[in-house]
Amino acid sequence: MGQRAAIYARVSTSDQSCERQVSELTAFAERGGYEVVAVFKETASGTKANRAERGKLIDLAQARKxxxxxxxxxxxxGRST
Structure with missing residues (x-):
């Protein structure tokens, strides 16, 4: 059984798209045997700590899902890691 993974894609402005990131990460997951259980896409600055989709993803990880x-x-x- 493969590992369960979630994809997180973020762009900074509304004129950008997350689709390239999602496509590349989906292909990576398939090659690596990951089961993608969720995809989180967000348009927000990387310097902001309170991003809603990232928060949902962290909750999923903390619940060990x-x-x-x-x-x-x-x-x-994020920008300040």
């Missing part, structure tokens, strides 16, 4: 969080690059998760 996923084994991994997939992001295209660390800056998509």
């Amino acid at each position: 996923i084994d991994a969080i997939l992001v295209s690059e660390l800056s998509r998760w």
Whole structure:
């Protein structure tokens, strides 16, 4: 059985799209044997700590409903890590 994963894709402005990130991460998950159980997309600044979709994803991880969080690059998760 593969591990359960959630995808997190973020863009900074409304004229940008998360679709490339989601597509690449979905392909990565398939190659790695991950079962994608949720996809979270957000338009928000990476410097803001209170992003709603990221909060939902953290809740999912803390409830141990996923084994991994997939992001295209660390800056998509946040700017001040």
